[in-house]
């Protein structure tokens with residue numbers, strides 16, 4: 001794509017990089033076929049190619065974002081399916097990040113929109129505040145229907161996504177070190193996260209049991225918290241950078257006590273962001289190098305386990321499980337084989353739904369800011385998951401679990417919960433009472449299954 005930036009504009013690093021990205025796009029339109037919003041809405045401006053044009057116009061003309069541009073960029077899920085499809089290697093993620101930052105700096109949103117986004121930024125990244133908000137939402141839940149189309153249906157969407165019961169906080173999320181069982185094979189820092197530890201504390205618990213059982217020492221580092229993705233996707237750069245720096249400091253300090261083999265993430269949305277810290281902070285003289293080091297160390301929990309090799313299952317597995325590939329896992333991090341290979345290695349029959357590349361509509365806060373499109377994508381996903389005939393759905397991202405659970409009767413579990421159960425942990429709560437999982441048959445050996 002031809003561009004016409006001035007030399008003065010190209011003095012800015014973000015603009016220079018966006019120009020390079022724009023120039024790699026050859027307008028072929030292959031990406032449109034796999035873009036969820038284009039598939040649903042059929043509008044070129046809701047396709048990757050259309051958005052790329054809008055971003056080019058906005059940046060080239062160096063003008064504040066228009067209402068039209070904001071509307072179509074806001075509708076983008078950042079699912080990054082377009083990056084997987086693009087034959088030219090267009091780095092859409094960095095381009096849309098730049099566009100969102102420009103929108104945040106130049107566009108004045110209507111007050112209700114501004115207030116709603118501000119509220120989400122104040123609540124979601126902080127577990128204590130988020131828990132309080134959920135308690136409030138729990139009381140308001142019975143009145144969700146009355147909220148109607150208030151704020152474009154966002155209040156109703158927020159209340160319907162609130163869980164029916166709020167789990168008590170888990171002790172594992174406090175800073176501490178969990179020693180490896182048997183000889184230590186690796187030492188890792190685990191991102192204990194923000195919203196996930198409130199909504200589903202059992203995920204970190206299962207991760208720690210699973211890793212320590214496989215000879216991994218797990219550090220929950222003091223000072224680490226939200227990865228920054230939630231505010232980053234709103235274009236709010238200063239708080240996103242502050243959160244990234246807090247994590248980098250915490251993990252660098254943990255690494256100074258004894259070297260870390262990895263920073264482990266069990267929510268793929270967070271993993272995509274932490275793996276991008278090096279890029280986010282590339283201009284920061286103090287943090288650029290440290291950020292790049294942390295990004296290079298970062299692994300999804302399934303990547304690490306796949307490298308280590310999974311223990312033999314100690315239960316009678318064999319149940320059919322539908323694997324939902326989170327967009328941040330399959331497109332953002334290009335991780336496809338490890339989660340499925342691990343589930344198969346643990347003895348499960350893994351079924352993949354049709355349209356596995358299409359987003360479920362969760363996409364960070366998208367299901368709150370764009371509830372209509374998110375709801376349509378969720379229902380489409382729920383149908384394809386049900387058609388697999390599987391007993392339960394496994395995935396590696398809390399956002400997808402929460403989103404899909406509101407549209408299906410199938411139990412949703414995190415991949416590590418199943419792997420933990422298969423290798424000796426407790427049955428995931430979501431599967432309690434399911435006779436197909438009522439099995440305690442021991443397996444004779446605990447030797448490691450070779451990684452594929």
Ligand code: SF4
Pocket residue numbers: 034035036037038046047048051075076077078079080081082083092
């Ligand atoms: S990130 Fe997803 S929704 Fe956004 S343009 Fe790409 S494919 Fe479409």
Ligand code: SF4
Pocket residue numbers: 024025026027028029030031032048049052082085086087088089090
């Ligand atoms: S597939 Fe890639 S090169 Fe083709 S229009 Fe989409 S972004 Fe541009």
